[in-house]
Amino acid sequence: MYYIHLDSKDIRENLAAEQYILNRLSFDEPLVLFYIQSPCVIIGRNQNAFAEINRTYAREKNITVTRRQSGGGAVYDDLGNVSFSFIMNAAGNNFGDFKHFTQPIIDALHRMGAATAAMNGRNDLFIDDKKFSGNAMYKKGTKMYMHGTLMFDVNLQEMETVLQVSEKKLESKGTKSVRSHVTNIKPYLNKKYQKITTEAFRDQLTLQLFSAAELGDIQDRKYELTAFDYQEINKLVEKVYGNDQWIYGEAPEFSLQKEKKFPSGLLDIRLSIDKGKIKSIRIYGDYFSQKDSRDVEALLTGADYDDKSIERVLANISMEEYFSGISKETFIRLLLD
Known part of the structure; x- marks a missing residue:
């Protein structure tokens, strides 16, 4: 030997x-x-x-x-x-x-x-x-x-x-x-x-x-x-x-629910992840918004489920227009943590 x-x-x-x-x-x-x-x-x-x-x-x-x-x-x-x-x-x-x-x-x-x-x-x-x-x-x-x-x-x-x-x-x-x-x-x-x-x-x-x-x-x-x-x-x-x-990309399909109560309202996010990518996402809650959150869902669908990819696809939007009182950093942390 x-x-x-x-x-x-x-x-x-x-x-x-x-x-x-x-x-x-x-x-x-x-x-x-x-x-x-x-x-x-x-x-x-x-x-x-x-x-x-x-x-x-x-x-x-x-x-x-x-x-x-x-x-x-x-x-x-x-x-x-x-x-x-x-x-x-x-x-x-x-x-x-x-x-x-x-x-x-x-x-x-x-x-x-x-x-x-x-x-x-x-x-x-x-x-x-x-x-x-x-x-x-x-x-x-x-x-x-x-x-x-x-x-x-x-x-x-x-x-x-x-x-x-x-x-x-x-x-x-x-x-x-x-x-x-x-x-x-x-x-x-x-x-x-x-x-x-x-x-x-x-x-x-x-x-x-x-x-x-x-x-x-x-x-x-x-x-x-x-x-x-x-x-x-x-x-x-x-x-x-x-x-x-x-x-991460070898992961089989799985489902996640991310939920948190903020002073400005509740966010309830449901995700389906397949091979490390966001296959589908729906965002629910009693939050207030100026724009339709389905825009955010569309941006995130197909993105890699990791920090860099999500930060990149959300880089050019104002998150507080979609979720009043919730910053982009806070939203991303909730999505990933």
Whole structure:
């Protein structure tokens, strides 16, 4: 087995690297990839981003949002998480057998002191009935990967906030995440591992997987990506993982209701969103107006459901002529938040 420690802290670059390695590189043995990233949310291939993420909070906190190739639910990562990916030939490997692929990780954690770490359910790892790892698989052609998260010292409050979306006024056909009680691994490890950094935890996992005492002992097992590799990876970031059409445009059709009482009147907005675009919109309420709000509906129909697109299509109108006492900024925030 070979290994790679990615240096990037950008989830978009790391997922692009994973895809590039799967698609373009070949090895005579399986490869394990480790990566750590700044605060981000990664939604599953078949999920509705709008239904999974508190987008207002993510925007305010500069939390990166992207979509991965594999299925499963939404996850939050930050610098307290270690992600791993086993990349290998599909032949001879049982796609969907998460227990088989996560067992080396579980064994490593047992040796580090987390004695009760175990597979629980379809694809998650738990300690004392609390989830610390979500896992997913993806296959393309003759190759596949199984990747997952390891919550070492993640900000659980931040996770709870950014993944918390009210379902009261949103109806979606996308695959929804199942929220579980979660925990970090750190408190369950032997004391000597409870004061180490996330990077040191990653290194220790690597040593455990290779039954080595020091990384220098397995230097021949380490694979280094080239400058050309990184050029190709950056192309994937631009084309896929940093592309809003991939992140939001894959969302299945869903309906939203946005309602708020202002001093000048009630606004009740009903939207249908399909592939990240506003398919239809109706605006109701007891507000006063100088012009017919159907003009606003016509402008917004067909627009991408994001800040820049909506700001652009509404740029040349005076919103208060359509909704007395309500500014354009306030209207847009209500539409998107």
